[in-house]
Amino acid sequence: MAAATIFVGCLLVSSLVRAGDAAAGADVFKTECAECHTVKQGRNKKGPSLFGIVGRTTASVTDYSYSDALQQAHWVWTTDKLHGYLSQPAKQANPGTKMKYSGLTDAKQLDDLITYLDTLH
Numbered sequence: 420m421a422a423a424t425i426f427v428g429c430l431l432v433s434s435l436v437r438a439g440d441a442a443a444g445a446d447v448f449k450t451e452c453a454e455c456h457t458v459k460q461g462r463n464k465k466g467p468s469l470f471g472i473v474g475r476t477t478a479s480v481t482d483y484s485y486s487d488a489l490q491q492a493h494w495v496w497t498t499d500k501l502h503g504y505l506s507q508p509a510k511q512a513n514p515g516t517k518m519k520y521s522g523l524t525d526a527k528q529l530d531d532l533i534t535y536l537d538t539l540h
């Protein structure tokens with residue numbers, strides 16, 4: 420019985436780890452992204468609001484002036500797409516973008532961050 424409890428506990432922990440830690444992701448957001456982004460709906464800074472970014476179409480904040488590059492991207496921000504975009508210099512993921520960000524190379528931080536972004540709906 421105890422062994423079974425431990426086994427289930429481990430499964431739970433490992434699935435949580437794979438999914439990322441939203442609280443840690445909120446901290447990553449503060450250090451990496453908050454200079455240019457808020458997560459408040461309708462509040463843009465240098466970059467557009469990231470409220471509801473997971474599942475959103477590129478360049479869809481109507482009162483934000485996007486680069487031509489991002490306006491022409493026409494993709495949906497899935498968690499996979501965010502992984503690709505945020506793990507390398509944005510200039511590489513979307514040549515011509517005006518997001519001046521060098522990329523987040525720490526895989527754990529990236530997972531945590533994207534898990535956090537996925538809570539903003």
Ligand code: HEC
Binds near residue numbers: 454472
């Ligand atoms: C130095 C400022 C800056 C930093 C730091 C920054 N961004 Fe951006 N971001 C921008 C700008 C500017 C744009 C608009 C890009 C364009 O129009 O080409 C943007 C666009 C985006 C978009 C596309 C939004 C949409 O509506 O299509 C996403 C997603 C994004 N940023 C996520 C992030 C995340 C997550 C971080 C932190 C890891 C981050 N950015 C860090 C400035 C920044």
